[in-house]
Amino acid sequence: MPSKELLDPCVDCRDVEAILTLRRRRLCKDCYIKFVSHKVFKRMEKYRLNRGLAKDTPCKLLFPFSYGLSSSVLLHMLHRQLETQHAKTHGTPGFDLHALIIEPSTISPSNPQHNEGFELAQKSFPLCSFTQVPFHSIFDLVPDIKETMSQFAGQGFVDNPSLSDAERLNAFRSCIPTSTSKADxxxxxxxxxxxAFAKKIDCQTVIWGDSDSRLAAKTLASVAKGRGSSVIWQVSDGMSPFGLEFNFPLRDLFTAELRDYASFFPELISLIVPDEPRSENTLTKNLSIDELMMRYVLTQGEKYPGVMLNVTRTANKLDVSQMPSNVSHCTFCGAPLMNELGSRQSQFCYACARSRPSTSS
Structure with missing residues (x-):
């Protein structure tokens, strides 16, 4: 008996009805997952094969995990790669993945602690290691940051050593006047x-969970804030000024595509903390440049995805090896100081100087 004729066959396998359109191609669930996952697989090839790395031990990677859509989807994809890696009895050592979570409620009181999310992540992804730290642990991990904060804040801020680390960090953050400077x-x-945490546990690379949409917004925002020189390592794969490689495996995927991927896996739906709905009544002046650029990319990216993709592809062509090696670096953000502020010597880059309380109000 001939098989039933399909009304809308998947253009890849031709065996199943298509359910989604991906870049003008109608795909079934399995082919959709395969296509999206392969984008990340190719980006992780270096670490999977240990190219240019030690052949007898796994490459240790740090993954900042935020419970957001992009980082949750990337964690899911990387864990599936680890499952395949562990199933092989022979072959290269591959990579180990350590996920770091900055406890959400210590970043903003409006964020839930999400302890159940931490437990769910550990249960769902047992081949990964997890560590959760509060935001104020930066004082332990970066011992000189207190002095740098005081210098950055200027005379209008007085650090009080009698306060807890959490209170001292909140006091510093509260002295930053504008929404753009606060986010920055x-x-x-x-x-x-x-x-600092990556160096503490001897990781060679930081794997960031930024989608193409997020990288496009970050590129535009960085230029608008005067951080054009830092785009070379904030959105591009390669060596950072901190002596660690940065890698963005989701750079070929849009936020909408990650959302469709997540819909196929109940464990992801339970784990992801959705973004707060965007209010159309919010005054533009109350939004940071980062928020404005993200809104722009999400709305215009749906209409012109190719344009947003070109933004990140162009930024990724920047070559970090062309940066001078003998320049000083900003004591706050780490960016190279390239003739900052005219002929005056400065410990802060142009963008950080703009975000200081004395100049950003």
Missing amino acids: VDQILMNRLVV
């Missing part, structure tokens, strides 16, 4: 925490 400073501090 928080991101810098979290990056420094992640880098």
Whole structure:
């Protein structure tokens, strides 16, 4: 008996009805998952095969995990690669993945602690290691950050050693006046925490869970904030100024595609903390540049995905090896100081100087 004729066959396997359109191609569930996962698989090839790395031990990778859509999907994909890696009796050592979570409620009181999410992640991804730390652990991981914060904040801020680390960090963050500067400073501090933790446990690379949409927004926001020189390592694969490689395996995938992928796996739906719905009544002046650029990319990216993809592809062509090796670095964010602020010597880069309380109000 001839098989039943399909009304809308998957263009890849031709055996099953298609359920989703991916880049103008109608695919079934399995082919959709295969296509999306392969994008990440190719980006992790270096670590899977230990190319240019030690042949007798796994490459140790740090993965900052936020419970968001992108990082949750990437964790799921990487864990499936680990399952395949562990199933092989012979072959290269591959990689070990250590996930670091900055406890959400210590970043913002409006965020839930999500302890159940931490337990669920450990249960769902047993081949990964997990560590959860509070935001104020930056004081332990980066001992000189207290002095740097005081210098950055200027005379309007007085650090009180009698306060707890959490209170001291909140006092510093509260002295930053504008929403753009607050978001900028928080991101810098979290990056420094992640880098310090990676070095502490001897990781060679940080794997970031930024989608193409997020990288496009970060590129545009960085340029708008005066951080154009840091785009070379904030959105591009390669060596960072901190002596660690940065890698962005989701750079070829859009946020909408990750959302479709997550819908196929109940464990991801339970784990992901959804973003707060965007209010159309929020005044533009109350949004940070990062938020504005993310809104722009998400709305325009649906209409012109190729344009957003070109933004990140262009940024990824930047070559970190072309950066001078003998320059000083910003004491706050780590970016190279390239003739900052004219002829005056400065310990802060141009963008950090703009975010300081004395200049950003």
